[in-house]
Amino acid sequence: MTVETILFYVFGSLAVVSALGMVLNIRNTVASAMSLVVTMVSLGAIYLLLRRHRRKGAAP
Amino acid sequence: MLIEATVKVLFIFAVMVMGLAPIITWIERKQSAVMQDRIGANRADLSGITVLGLLHPAADVIKLMTKEDVVPDGANRVMHMLSPLIAAVPALIAFAVIPFGGVYQFGDTTLNLVGADIDWGLLYIFAIGSIAAYGTVLAGWSSNNNWSMLGGLRASAQMISYEVTMGLTVVGVFMVFQTLRLSDMALAQDTSFRLFGFLELYFGLDGGVIGWLIEHIRVPAWGIVYQPLGFLMFLTAIMAENKRPPFDIPEGESEIIAGYHLEYSGMRFGLFFMSEFIEIIIIAALTATIFLGGWSVPWWTTAEIIDLVSPVMGVGFATGLCILIHFATFMLKVIVMIWVQMLIRWSLPRFRYDQVMSLCWKILLPLSVANIFVTGVVLLWLKG
Numbered sequence: 001m002t003v004e005t006i007l008f009y010v011f012g013s014l015a016v017v018s019a020l021g022m023v024l025n026i027r028n029t030v031a032s033a034m035s036l037v038v039t040m041v042s043l044g045a046i047y048l049l050l051r052r053h054r055r056k057g058a059a060p
Numbered sequence: 061m062l063i064e065a066t067v068k069v070l071f072i073f074a075v076m077v078m079g080l081a082p083i084i085t086w087i088e089r090k091q092s093a094v095m096q097d098r099i100g101a102n103r104a105d106l107s108g109i110t111v112l113g114l115l116h117p118a119a120d121v122i123k124l125m126t127k128e129d130v131v132p133d134g135a136n137r138v139m140h141m142l143s144p145l146i147a148a149v150p151a152l153i154a155f156a157v158i159p160f161g162g163v164y165q166f167g168d169t170t171l172n173l174v175g176a177d178i179d180w181g182l183l184y185i186f187a188i189g190s191i192a193a194y195g196t197v198l199a200g201w202s203s204n205n206n207w208s209m210l211g212g213l214r215a216s217a218q219m220i221s222y223e224v225t226m227g228l229t230v231v232g233v234f235m236v237f238q239t240l241r242l243s244d245m246a247l248a249q250d251t252s253f254r255l256f257g258f259l260e261l262y263f264g265l266d267g268g269v270i271g272w273l274i275e276h277i278r279v280p281a282w283g284i285v286y287q288p289l290g291f292l293m294f295l296t297a298i299m300a301e302n303k304r305p306p307f308d309i310p311e312g313e314s315e316i317i318a319g320y321h322l323e324y325s326g327m328r329f330g331l332f333f334m335s336e337f338i339e340i341i342i343i344a345a346l347t348a349t350i351f352l353g354g355w356s357v358p359w360w361t362t363a364e365i366i367d368l369v370s371p372v373m374g375v376g377f378a379t380g381l382c383i384l385i386h387f388a389t390f391m392l393k394v395i396v397m398i399w400v401q402m403l404i405r406w407s408l409p410r411f412r413y414d415q416v417m418s419l420c421w422k423i424l425l426p427l428s429v430a431n432i433f434v435t436g437v438v439l440l441w442l443k444g
Contacts, residue, residue: 030139030201037194 015042082117124330139202144331147195151335157181159243181242193219203323211319215310226297228428232435246354252278280358283351306408344397355386
């Protein structure tokens with residue numbers, strides 16, 4: 001298991017949990033919105049793990 | 061690789077954050093004092109030694125660390141504790157993509173003086189900067205105080221409005237340099253062009269005194285030369301994004317006491333305070349990189365400096381000297397931009413809320429779109 005795999009599972013589970021938090025937080029709108037932010041940030045982290053901070057075709 | 065990255069991160073933190081940020085609080089006190097014909101901070105002393113008031117930043121930190129951390133009744137505790145961190149962390153990590161030196165060759169090893177050289181560096185800074193808006197808005201909301209709430213609402217409106225404009229004002233620079241990567245952008249400005257070259261090109265003037273003048277009157281190819289209007293608009297927008305006077309309507313002491321950080325005390329207030337001052341350095345470094353040539357020395361390109369020094373001292377020493385010169389130039393530009401911001405902050409009174417909003421949507425936004433249009437037309441015309 002590489003570091004990238006571990007990070008993928010960490011951020012993937014964070015994305016799922018915070019997405020659930022967004023849907024289930026019906027009493028507290030701000031907490032729901034912040035869960036959405038956490039979801040987006042963890043999706044961004046997964047995107048980075050795919051090395052998309054480089055242009056396609058550029059040297060890694 | 062890991063060691064190199066760690067050293068760079070520690071260096072950025074030591075120089076930019078830990079070194080420059082406390083000094084800026086001193087600069088702000090002293091500069092305002094000079095501008096208002098006062099003496100300024102000089103009372104913090106260690107057995108009679110005051111060092112021109114330079115001990116005040118240390119006294120500030122000790123005071124903020126030892127003060128009681130109050131959470132008001134009825135506040136959302138988690139958000140109240142979290143929001144200073146959300147405001148401070150983006151300010152700290154935005155330095156990662158700002159180059160403080162160029163790319164240097166030592167034999168077959170390459171030294172690239174930027175924390176993380178990612179291809180969309182400027183977009184990264186904009187993305188990180190919009191996270192900082194959450195910190196202020198949540199701080200206002202979670203304090204259970206109407207003044208804080210008003211401050212948070214004002215902050216959200218102002219920061220989101222100016223983010224749009226801030227993005228549009230630098231599009232002209234992308235079009236000129238054809239890149240979003242800050243290190244490439246600084247490298248593209250490490251040159252100069254002939255100011256009157258068009259005379260030779262279109263009117264065939266060359267030879268004699270006129271030819272010599274055309275050849276030797278050169279202008280550094282900085283972003284501010286290509287995009288003067290873009291520079292002014294970007295500086296306005298990014299200073300409004302930092303919420304300091306004259307754009308400090310979210311704080312507005314005379315109207316809503318202290319706005320979003322009214323209910324904060326101790327080091328949690330200190331984090332808001334610190335992030336504001338770190339953002340000043342980021343603004344200075346970013347404008348220096350995009351518009352003022354970054355680390356490049358005007359009229360002296362990297363190759364010219366190395367060629368000049370290397371016959372005397374050798375190539376390795378010349379490259380090392382070049383790194384020092386470039387870093388000193390970058391810091392000089394940063395300090396000049398910090399000085400300009402302080403000058404604006406202490407010269408202008410606070411704008412009214414509607415003035416700030418109409419400046420953004422009715423003046424800056426149409427002007428930046430017009431700037432993009434004119435830049436596009438000129439670039440197309442130059443390419444023929």
